[in-house]
Amino acid sequence: MSDATVPVQDATESRTRHVLRTTFASWPAKLSLVVLTLALACAIAPSLIAPRDAFLQDLSLRLLPPAWEPRGQALYWLGTDQLGRDTVARIIHGARITLLVSVLAVVVSAVIGIAAGLAAGFYRGLTDAIILRLIDMQLAFPLILLVIAVVAVVGPSLTNLVIVMGLSGWPRFARIVRGSVLTVRHLEFVDAARAIGASQFRMMAHHILPNIMSAIIVYASFEVARMILLEATLSFLGLGVQPPTPTWGGMISEGRRYVNQSWTVAIAPGIAIAAVILAFNILGDALRDALDPQLEDRT
Amino acid sequence: MASYILRRLLLTLPVLAGIVLITFLLARLSGDPTDLLLPPNATDEAREAFRSVNGLDRPLWEQFVTFAIKAVTGDFGTSLRFEQPAMQLVLDRLPATAELAAATMVIALSIGIPAGVIAATQRGHMADGLIRAIMLLGQAVPSFFLGVLGIIVFATWLRWLPTGGRGDWSQLVLPATTLAFNLVALIARVTRSCMLDVLKQDYVRTARAKGVWESRVIWLHALRNAFIPVLTVIGLQVGLLLGGVVVTETIFSWPGVGRLAIQAIYARDFPVVQAVVFVFAVIFVLVNLVVDLLYALLDPRIGYR
Numbered sequence: 001m002s003d004a005t006v007p008v009q010d011a012t013e014s015r016t017r018h019v020l021r022t023t024f025a026s027w028p029a030k031l032s033l034v035v036l037t038l039a040l041a042c043a044i045a046p047s048l049i050a051p052r053d054a055f056l057q058d059l060s061l062r063l064l065p066p067a068w069e070p071r072g073q074a075l076y077w078l079g080t081d082q083l084g085r086d087t088v089a090r091i092i093h094g095a096r097i098t099l100l101v102s103v104l105a106v107v108v109s110a111v112i113g114i115a116a117g118l119a120a121g122f123y124r125g126l127t128d129a130i131i132l133r134l135i136d137m138q139l140a141f142p143l144i145l146l147v148i149a150v151v152a153v154v155g156p157s158l159t160n161l162v163i164v165m166g167l168s169g170w171p172r173f174a175r176i177v178r179g180s181v182l183t184v185r186h187l188e189f190v191d192a193a194r195a196i197g198a199s200q201f202r203m204m205a206h207h208i209l210p211n212i213m214s215a216i217i218v219y220a221s222f223e224v225a226r227m228i229l230l231e232a233t234l235s236f237l238g239l240g241v242q243p244p245t246p247t248w249g250g251m252i253s254e255g256r257r258y259v260n261q262s263w264t265v266a267i268a269p270g271i272a273i274a275a276v277i278l279a280f281n282i283l284g285d286a287l288r289d290a291l292d293p294q295l296e297d298r299t
Numbered sequence: 300m301a302s303y304i305l306r307r308l309l310l311t312l313p314v315l316a317g318i319v320l321i322t323f324l325l326a327r328l329s330g331d332p333t334d335l336l337l338p339p340n341a342t343d344e345a346r347e348a349f350r351s352v353n354g355l356d357r358p359l360w361e362q363f364v365t366f367a368i369k370a371v372t373g374d375f376g377t378s379l380r381f382e383q384p385a386m387q388l389v390l391d392r393l394p395a396t397a398e399l400a401a402a403t404m405v406i407a408l409s410i411g412i413p414a415g416v417i418a419a420t421q422r423g424h425m426a427d428g429l430i431r432a433i434m435l436l437g438q439a440v441p442s443f444f445l446g447v448l449g450i451i452v453f454a455t456w457l458r459w460l461p462t463g464g465r466g467d468w469s470q471l472v473l474p475a476t477t478l479a480f481n482l483v484a485l486i487a488r489v490t491r492s493c494m495l496d497v498l499k500q501d502y503v504r505t506a507r508a509k510g511v512w513e514s515r516v517i518w519l520h521a522l523r524n525a526f527i528p529v530l531t532v533i534g535l536q537v538g539l540l541l542g543g544v545v546v547t548e549t550i551f552s553w554p555g556v557g558r559l560a561i562q563a564i565y566a567r568d569f570p571v572v573q574a575v576v577f578v579f580a581v582i583f584v585l586v587n588l589v590v591d592l593l594y595a596l597l598d599p600r601i602g603y604r
Contacts, residue, residue: 137317141580144542145560146321149572152564153328153335229441233546236443237561249443256447259455266451270444278439 022290029286032279039276042095050089051075054246058084063261079262081255087265090246091272097240097247098276101161102227106220108166113173114216118204120174121181131178135171143168144233151239158241161234165227176219180212187211214291221284225277232273248273304592311588316367318580322573323366327359335569338379370577376570380563385570389556389578395465396544396555402475403540404533407482412522412529414483415490419498420517430487437484442543446477446550463552474551478543482536489532493525500524527597534590541579 024030042049052075061084065072072079078087120131147168154160184190185208193207234240235249243250248269255266326332332355333346341349350356354365369375375385418430453473454462461470497503498521506516541557548557556575563571 133313133317136314137321139538140314140318140584141321141576142538142541142545142583145545145576145579148545148561148564149325149576150328152567152572153325225439232441233443236441237546237549238565249441252444252447256450259447259451263451266447270441270448273441273444274436274439277441278435281435281438 019287019290023283023286026286028282032282032286035275035279036283039095039099039272039279042092043099044096046089046093046096050086050092051077052086052089054085054089054093055244056085060084063258063265065262066264078264078268081251081262081265082258087251087262087268090251091248091269094246094248094251094269094272095276097158097235097245098228098231098273101158101165101231101241102224104162105165105169105227105231106223108162109169109173109223110216110220112167112170114177114209116170117174117177118181118209121178122185122200122204122208128178131174135174138168138171144230147230147234148237148239151234156234156239156242161231161240165230168230169223169227172223173216173219176215177212180215181208184208184211218284218288218291221280221287225280225284228273228277228280307588307591311584314584315581318577318584319367319370320363322370322577322580323363325573325576326569331355332569335567336376336379339567375574375577378563378568378571380566380568380571385568385574386578388559388571389574392554392556392559393578395553396548396557398465399471399474399478399544399548399553399555400540402471403478403482403543406475406479407486408533410479411483411486412490412526414487415492415529416494416517416522418487418491419494422495430491434484434488434491437480437487440480442477442481443546443550445480446473446547449473449477450550463550465554470551474547474553477550478540478547481543482540485532485536485539486529489529490525493528494521497521497525527594530590530597531594534587537586538583541583 024033046054058080061073061076061080062082064076064080064084066079067074067077076086076088078091080086081090116131116134120128147164150164151160154164189211190203190207193203198207231240231247232249232252235247236253238250238253240247240249243254251269252266255262255269259266326335333341333349336353337346337349354362373386377383378385378388381388414430414433418427418434421427449460450462450473453460460473463474464470494517498517503516503521506520507513511520544553544555545557545560547553548555549561552558556578560572560575563569563575
């Protein structure tokens, strides 16, 4: 981040340590780390963190406003939904589906995209041409519409969502990886590996890949944010993981009908989505600045 | 110029072929396309007859060739819900979507570009910080949430604007603003970045040294040159815009292609889904083609290589 003083790497400090220290030097990055740690904790152990059972219905407590409003109850900080379920507990449980689906989808995208990008950039020629055309073809579709149509056909289970969302993201990974491979494939260390008889697979896996990893990590952080947005949109449209499992997008979709009685039921999950996406984007920016200080001048 | 356009058009052909292929495969993802193309209560006899008439009992490649020929002529079959040609339904709703997309672009450009320019020229100052914060927010807030928020505040609480529908300009304000928010953030971000690059160039320094007014230097000399990459980004974001209309039209009951697509998906009206996917992809490819041609036209250095 440009408002932070960029720490200088001393001779005894490892590169990883320096990158981490630089990434988290600014206060927005530190705050983002706190937000993501909190979201991760909610995703890992929602039952331990949630103040109440997220699935417990109590119609006598339906659509309670937040605790600070006159009709609100102190035990239900953000009120309850149309079935009397605690909004805070459901937001905490919702983090699990959102993060699980988004992170796994990025893993699927990254695995396919890295393999395709490495092959295209390393082999060039026909392989490159075919992969580039495949990328163009898929990028020609409005992503959300394609994902919605495919999910509608195959059904909105967790596995299907991960696969479909993952398959939707590989072309961007492949482009980034291909571009990075093209810049390093003629560098001396690759030529040296080739000269000592390293196999093509070894050159790609042990020499090229580690040297383009920083670009991949930075892109992956932005991609997780994009997948969170996609998952939330699908859930909002009723094509995500189905009720009663809480999802942030689904909560907004259900809650918007009851905003006159309890506005937090639709607004609070939206704030949760925006906060987590914002945190991923800020950390992605900070990580990019730390890994490539020359970019600092343009941000 | 003519050879460049021809070459660029030829490059579009494999992409268009890919679009036809993906649209074809879409109906076959679940195995038997008759499950998607016929109503769920269709009899076994009706299914057999449908398979035979539409060639679904023939080899896959033959089916693809037939589908491709029909797709090119705009024949995606009959809507199961409306019992009208699927493509006609899409084309009927296209003007509404075009209206929304045009209003969105006007808002996004008229706010995004000045915001980016101000952020670049005021780099490090409060205005820059504020605009960058809004840019980050614009990328983080989902458009459907913004739409819901807009309805709650401006339609339900303040009663300034209607909650949805299409007719007069007041019904356009909320959906277009919602759809423009993410684009504003993106356009401002790219404009700022490009302006920072351009403002360092020699010709900007020369213009200043000659005593040209600062506002003229920024808005005429610098922005004109920074606009080319911005145009490319706008072209690439048409996909985002087309995806956005699907959600925004649904929230605001805007009678466009996006809402038709969602209704068709819910009703399992697959001929319409295929027609929408095909039309949106073709629009996206064509807009990118136009942007590429404009890019070459705006920057003589490219020289249609």
